[in-house]
Amino acid sequence: MTIENLRLILRRQFGCPRNLDWLPHTLSLLAIFSCMKILLLSLCLVTAVRATAQSVVVSDYLPPKQSTTLATTFVDWDSLVPNPTAAGQVRHVFDNPTVAMDKLEVHITTLNPGMESHPIHRHPWEEILLVKDGDFEVSVNGRKQHAGPGAMIFLASNDPHNARNVGNKPATYYVINFVTDLSHSASAKSAAEQAVPGKLASSVMDCDRLPSTPTPSGSRIVCVNSPSLTFLALESHITTLNVGQQTAANIIDANDEIVVIKSGQVEVTVNGIASRMNEGSLLYWAPNDKRTLRNIGSTPTSYQVIRVTSAKSPKPITN
Secondary structure, eight states: OOHHHHHHHHHHHHHOOOOOHHHHHHHHOOOOOOOOHHHHHHHHHHHHHHHHHHTTTTTOOOOSSSOSOOEEEEGGGOOOOOEEEESEEEEEEEEOOOOSSSSEEEEEEEEEOOOOSSSSOOSSSSEEEEEEEEEEEEEETTTEEEEEEEEEEEEOTTOOOEEOOSSOOOOOEEEEEEEEEGGOOOOOSOOHOOOOOOSSOOOEEEEOOOOOOETTTTEEEEEEEEEEEEOOEEEEEEEEOOOOOOOOOBOOOEEEEEEEESSSEEEEETTTEEEEEEETTTEEOOOTTTTTEEEEEOOEEEEEEEEEEOOOOOOOOOO
């Protein structure tokens, strides 16, 4: 519509005076105000996005608290001392280098109802959570998911995350941080932003509901088997041994492994040294140590293995 047409409409419909020379100037001002409004809204949006980004805490890498290279270690649940925190309790397990890892840090967190693990944060190394009991809401990249008993949560490099107890009783999960050499050169972008094909993305896996394959001694569930941004391979499975059954003798793997006893009672023999382990207990297997597991209880026993391969993992050896 031209200015002359708009003047004609104003005169006919609203009885405006014939002199409407002010109209172009008014329209120009209105156009300016409209542009300013759009610009102001854009600035507000950018500020909000920046504020959201700034609210994600970046956790710095800290060297292991213990300088001794971690050897195969048995950890009985009852030996772990719970330390009170503002949100619940924490049980410290490992914070050491290993033969193939710059750092292996393991602790067990218990959150009281309604409490969060920490503010949403991110870090370049990749993290694994195993839910022992209770109900959690896990936030990853702004998406919230439920994680109950038996869930395994994989948190990929620099993906913002935290967890909150949404149940009505204390809830507990294992926290496993494998820091490989690749962690130190990881991109500051989140794994979700990078979306590298073939690399494991952050995931919440209900392992207990995955398909189970019968074995001669019980059964096996494969939870995950994939490379990630900082692992050459991450493999996790759950093995169930029927009463009186055992694994093959003197199994050897050239990887760092954490094993959590999910149920029952098992005798674990490593390099000829045996230890009885009950539900909740865990152990670290160093690469190429010989191990055998046997069910010594009156019910089936199950345990979850988390196995990580890095560029520093030694070559496999044979018996």
